[in-house]
Amino acid sequence: MKTSCISVNNDVDKSEAYQQAVDLLNKGEVVAFPTETVYGLGAIATNNEAVNKIFAAKGRPSDNPLIVHIGSIEEVSTYIEEIPEIAIKCMEKFWPGPLTIVMKAKKDVLAKSVTAGLTTVGLRMPDHPVALNLLQLLKQPVAAPSANKSGKPSPTKAEHVEEDLQGLIPLILDGGPTGIGLESTVLDVTVNPPAILRPGGVTKEMLEEVIGEVNQPTLSQQDKKETPKAPGMKYTHYAPNAPVYLIEQDLPTVEKAIEQLRQEGEIIALLAPSEFEELQADYFFSFGQDGDKDEIGVKLYDDLRACDKTNASIILATTTSTDGVGAAIMNRLEKAAGGKWYQLK
Ligand code: TXA
Ligand code: MG
Numbered sequence: 001m002k003t004s005c006i007s008v009n010n011d012v013d014k015s016e017a018y019q020q021a022v023d024l025l026n027k028g029e030v031v032a033f034p035t036e037t038v039y040g041l042g043a044i045a046t047n048n049e050a051v052n053k054i055f056a057a058k059g060r061p062s063d064n065p066l067i068v069h070i071g072s073i074e075e076v077s078t079y080i081e082e083i084p085e086i087a088i089k090c091m092e093k094f095w096p097g098p099l100t101i102v103m104k105a106k107k108d109v110l111a112k113s114v115t116a117g118l119t120t121v122g123l124r125m126p127d128h129p130v131a132l133n134l135l136q137l138l139k140q141p142v143a144a145p146s147a148n149k150s151g152k153p154s155p156t157k158a159e160h161v162e163e164d165l166q167g168l169i170p171l172i173l174d175g176g177p178t179g180i181g182l183e184s185t186v187l188d189v190t191v192n193p194p195a196i197l198r199p200g201g202v203t204k205e206m207l208e209e210v211i212g213e214v215n216q217p218t219l220s221q222q223d224k225k226e227t228p229k230a231p232g233m234k235y236t237h238y239a240p241n242a243p244v245y246l247i248e249q250d251l252p253t254v255e256k257a258i259e260q261l262r263q264e265g266e267i268i269a270l271l272a273p274s275e276f277e278e279l280q281a282d283y284f285f286s287f288g289q290d291g292d293k294d295e296i297g298v299k300l301y302d303d304l305r306a307c308d309k310t311n312a313s314i315i316l317a318t319t320t321s322t323d324g325v326g327a328a329i330m331n332r333l334e335k336a337a338g339g340k341w342y343q344l345k
Contacts, residue, residue: 003165005158005172008130017173022138024170030054032147032161033134034175035126037098037183037201038154038301039161040069040144041169042134048111051143055113057168060150065116066143067100067184068123071135076123079141081106086211087189093210096127098184098201114143124184130175146183147172153238153301153336156181160305181298182328187214199327201297216327238336240307242269242315245342246333249291249318255279257342261314269312271303276318283310287318293325300329304336316342 006017021031028050030043041057043050045068055062068079073091076083080103087101105121115121126132135142146154149164158174165172185200187207196204196216204216247254254272258281261268270281273291277284285303288295307315317333320326 001167001170003162003167003169003172005162005174007158007174009174009176018133018137021134021171021173025050025138025140025142028053029171030057030169031134032155032158032165032169032172033131033144034128034158034173034178035069035131035144036096036128036178037126037180038156038178039147039158039172040126040131040142041147041161041165042069042142042144044138045110045114045141045143048113051111051113054143054145057165058145058148058150060145062113063116064145065118065122066114066145067186068110068114068121069131069135069142069144070123070125071132071139073125075141079106079109079121079123080104084189086194089210090187090189090207091125094202094206095125096132097125098127098180098182100124100184100186100198102186102188102190102197104190110141111143120188120190122186128175128178130173134173151237151239153240153304154183156298156301160301163305177298177302179298181300181302182325182332185328191215199331201325201328203324204327205324238301238304238332239338240304240315240336242307242312243340244304244315244317244333244337245340246319246337247316247342249273249320251276251279253344254316254318256344257316260345261316267311267313269307269310269315270318271300271307271315272318281316283307283312291318291320293320293329296320296329297325300332 008014030053032041100122102122147161155161156178161172180201185202186198188195193213207214268281269283271285274286
């Protein structure tokens, strides 16, 4: 299959590209498109055969449910039996935006493979002009996971989608780099207090201001559970080819680590704020200025992917505190590293 990648940025006539995307989706095909978090790989969420093509293209385990994207708050009642008051408050405050709300699904409305056998479904209204325009033209719900090969970092640019899915999908709508760079917060409102199943751009602090107490299990707590509540969180994720090690964001510590690793003959890629460039790792990928968390979020996956284009044998990534969007950054970094920290000898 040939993969077309069409820019829908402002300087081109976009209507033809959108029409092509709508036609493909209506024919039961998959289409990649940008959201404010990461690029998604979409199919009409009521078409089981189409949704199965998402799993096939990504190599995604079939027990991992998909998020359903909608173009308006009004559509929620088509898929959800009883909408909890808390969910309504969240939609009013954070939609469109990077918040997925897990609620009890109506029976037999969405395709079986979307919910992967669960009785719940995660809904979100994305805050991106391309995604919203597509949803509003299509007038159908779109199931869309991140548009990467399963296990790889999520795509924050159309090129990342091409790297992973070239030849496997017919169309990518290129809307430029995504603004947030980390996937949406997944909030389960079927439990009391509501629980964050995956931290993201809408933080625990932001949620608590609107709906009161919210649980956010730490990664180690999540790992202890045999069946994590967000099935996707149990798989290896965001992993470049070379092993990733976490290290404190401290110049002397990282300097020593680089020295030791060099002596051991390792080729080192360093992911850190810009002031760490002076340490002269073999490859340096900046997390932005001064450890600003929003900037780390935007750059993280691009930097992890960039490591795969080098001959680095080891990747060091500096950590950040877990307040605000730091919780989402550390969640992704710990997964990319498989929980490994670099130990100075
Ligand atoms: O920002 C995002 O959420 C992006 C963009 C494309 O919208 N999508 C995304 O989808 O990250 P995906 O499939 O890569 O991640 C969805 C996560 C998985 O961890 C999945 O297990 C969890 O959400 N999830 C989906 N439906 C769920 C449900 N009903 N109950 C619990 N977890 C669910
Ligand atoms: Mg994903």
